[in-house]
Amino acid sequence: MPHLAEQESVMPGGIMGHMLRIDLTAETISVEPLDAETARMWLGGTGLGARLLYDEVPAGVEWDDPENRLIIAAGPLAGTKVHGAGTYSAVTKGPMTNLLGATQANGFFGAYLKQNGYDGIIVQGRARRWLYLFIAEGVLELRSADHLLGKDTWETEGALLEELGYKFRMLSVHGIGQAGEHLVRFAAIAGDQGHVAAHNGVGAVMGSKQLKCIAVARGKQQVPVAHPERLTEYADALFEHAYEFRDRWLARGGTAVGLSDLHKLGSLPVRNYTTSIYPEHEAMNGLTFREHFDGKHTPCWACRMNHLHTGCMTEGRKKGYVGEEPEYEGFAAFGPQVGITDQSAAFWLSNLADRYAVDLNEAGWLLGWVLECVERGILDRERDLDGLDLKWDDEDSLAELLRKISLREGCGDWLAEGVMRAAQHVGRGAEALAVFTKKGASPRGHDHxxxxxxxxxxxxxxxxxxxxxxxxxxxxxxxxxxxxxxxxxxxxxxxxxxxxxxxxxxxxxxxxxxxxxxxxxxxxxxxxxxxxxxxxxxxxxxxxxxxxxxxxxxxxxxxxxxxxxxxxxxxxxxxxxxxxxxxxxxxxxxxxxxxxxxxxxxxxxxxxxxxxxxxxxxxxxxxxxx
Ligand code: SF4
Missing domain, CATH: 1.10.599.10 (Aldehyde Ferredoxin Oxidoreductase Protein, subunit A, domain 3)
Structure with a gap:
């Protein structure tokens, strides 16, 4: 008999064998088999999502068409003993490029989905009212989300924990904030207090379907694996290697630990590329942050990495604000890119962006571009910006602009289209100052x-x-x-x-x-x-x-x-x-x-x-x- 690896019809380990299909137009939920051939060929996560998108979304279907699909897929390692195996991919036709988007969030969602018996969720159609999806043992329900509208992602999670009677971390809630509700083109899907599937407007797609969020409870099903003992041994070795990797860089200071190194290389985005010099880089890096942060460790599913923390900064202009330790991109977007020199201010803005659930990379490029346009007289405060007195290194005015964008209020409406389209809207030479790819999205938070x-x-x-x-x-x-x-x-x-x-x-x-x-x-x-x-x-x-x-x-x-x-x-x-x-x-x-x-x-x-x-x-x- 051929080895399991050679048997095309045998389901690989790590696969639950079921997908959920949510038709929001009909308000129906069905459970469909995931066949062994597809699972072997496309695995899960981005691979499986891309296969389903290719098969189900033909040319001519635009990002906000009910026929577009939003596919959320875990992978064969999700929910196993592998450390940090709570990740999922969100795959869709996204509004920034009107092409494929594939973006990941860590946290708990992928693990809990598997523990309830599902490898992924296919969302299609458009609901006639705002809904959320609740998944738990013996429960698969679409429920009214009217009471969640207007809430940010942290507030939504808190409300559902209380409403559904779960303790913190026993329910994973991923969904949209105000930005997705208002179809901000670069809206994200976020959950588990700060884990974000950020790119290509996946949150706008979710909003276009009138789906506020998906709540999945921790489940009891075991993910079937081929060699359990071997898996435990290798999973531990994989984690130990990752922990020690590069002199424990992640454990020492999070992903922002290398911010000063990037500055040295000319890879830190500073004031919308008008310079590459940022004298305050050491005050903005991850090592400094940990010295001035009073927080508790809040890791993802089965992860022992000393990476994520929730708490407040003990110094600075936003001292005392409680939020999650930003990733490098948060510090870059709301630090040097917008001229902010105070780390607590960047921490605050980054958390606001995650709560509204926007791609903070795009948001940083957008705000920096607006600031440069104001400085050069291309944008006028009264004529173009609702009288906002925007300045570099001024987090309060930037927060107000971020709020307007997230609600598409006033000038926030055209800015909610993202850097490329906003620059095209303004004209007057504004496009020459804008950082974007011609597909329509802006890059991650580096000076590339x-x-x-x-x-x-x-x-x-x-x-x-x-x-x-x-x-x-x-x-x-x-x-x-x-x-x-x-x-x-x-x-x-x-x-x-x-x-x-x-x-x-x-x-x-x-x-x-x-x-x-x-x-x-x-x-x-x-x-x-x-x-x-x-x-x-x-x-x-x-x-x-x-x-x-x-x-x-x-x-x-x-x-x-x-x-x-x-x-x-x-x-x-x-x-x-x-x-x-x-x-x-x-x-x-x-x-x-x-x-x-x-x-x-x-x-x-x-x-x-x-x-x-x-x-x-x-x-x-x-x-x-x-
Ligand atoms: S805590 Fe950090 S390292 Fe661990 S799974 Fe989450 S994002 Fe990954």
Whole structure:
């Protein structure tokens, strides 16, 4: 008898075998089987979500069409003993790019979904009234959400804990804040007090369906795994490695621990790219934060990483405000990017953004762009900004603008369209100052002029944000040379093209990336859970299949090479700092072309060649690129 790994019809371990389908138009819930072939081919998370989106959302369906799908999928490791395995992917056609969006949130939701017997949720249709979905043992119900309207994500979670009678952390609530209710184009889905699926307006899609949130109680079902003892052993080894990784960087100061290093490299976004110098970088980094923060440890599902904390800062202009320790992106977006020099002010703004549930990356670029436009006289306070006296390093006026955007009130209405569309709305040269990709979304919170791997990845990726890279470039256990010169366009694009797939494999497992920093250990864990036998090259290939499936969806929905471009400001030559005169604008066309070539795509159109798809066993996708 062939080994489990060879048996196509055998369900891999880690899979519950059921999907929930929520039809909001009909207000019905059905349970559908997830077949072994699909689970083996697309795993879960982003891979499974992309498959379902490709199959169910044809060309012509726009992001706010009831026929669009919002797919929330855990992965085979979610809910197991693997540390930090509470992650899910949200996959949809998103409003920022009107192409695919795939974005992850950690926390508890993915684990609890599995413990109730489900691998994912497919949301379709549009409700005639505001609803929320409640999942618990023996309970699958759509309920009125009228009483939750106008609440932010923390308030919504608190209200449902009380209403449904659960203790904190026994119920995971992920949904939209005011921004999603008002269809802010860059609205996010957030839950578990600060865990955010941020990109490509997934919260606007949820809002367009009149679904306020999904509440899932901790369940009792065991996730079936192939080799339980082996899984425990490898899961512990994977976590221990992640804990010690890079001198315990995450445990020492969270993801903002490297903020000063980014400043040195010219990779910290400062005042909307008008400079790369931020003298206050040490006062804004993660190590400083921990010295001035009085909080308690609030980790995700089964995670012992000393990463997340909830509490208040003991110093600064917003001393005493209670919130969650921001990630690096929160400090970057509401610190240097908007000229804020007080860490407690950045902490406060970041928490407000998570509560309204907006993508704080886009919000930071938007506010910084507004401030520069005011400074240059392109935007007038009275004429354009409802009289708001906006200034760099002034958190109160920025918070008021963020509130207006989240409610689409006054000038907040056109600003709620995000950086690219707001700049086009203003005209008068405002577009030249705006940082965005021509697909429609802004990048993560770095100055990518000092980080060309992510500049390229952001523009050519299929998810609306980075697809191949993430922070430190991952080359572990793969025959891929790391980047030798970060300003060599051929070296950078060769690397991004060769490594692409690694991260999409990760995002299909249902586990936090921070808890999985070694591919070989990750695969020992994955193989023990699923009974499959992946090598590092198998994982890379699987990820590349997912990348090409996402690209097929995007091609079918109108993607062209013309929009895989940075805005002029995004790729402008830095005038100071660690990337001074690196001239990314000259390197850009070389990088893009070489990336397409490395991926096995047409160098002009960026569409995969038939032989590339055949090599990946994806012949079925060839017509999507015709
Ligand atoms: S490392 Fe941080 S984000 Fe990841 S699971 Fe642990 S606490 Fe959550």
């Amino acid at each position: 002029r000092g980080r060309w791997t992510e500049l390229l990845d952001t523009c050519v990726g299929n998810t609306s944000t980075i697809e191949a890279t993430a922070g430190a470039d991952p080359v572990d256990n793969l025959p891929v040379e790391p980047v030798k010169n970060r300003f060599d366009p051929i070296d950078v694009s060769r690397f991004v093209g060769q490594i692409n797939g690694r991260r999409q494999f990760d995002d299909s497992l249902g586990v936090c990336r921070f808890d999985s920093q070694d591919l070989l250990l990750e695969l020992h864990t994955f193989n023990a859970a699923t009974g499959l036998s992946y090598s590092p090259l198998d994982a890379l290939r699987k990820g590349r299949q997912i990348v090409h499936l996402m690209r097929a969806f995007n091609a079918r929905h109108g993607l062209t090479a013309e929009v895989e471009e940075p805005s002029p400001r995004y790729v402008s030559n830095p005038q100071d700092g660690g990337a001074l005169d690196s001239h990314p604008e000259q390197a850009w066309p070389i990088m893009k072309r070489n990336y397409y070539r490395t991926m096995g795509w047409d160098e002009d159109t960026g569409m995969p060649l038939p032989e590339t798809l055949r090599e990946l066993d994806l012949e079925e996708l060839i017509p999507a690129f015709a």
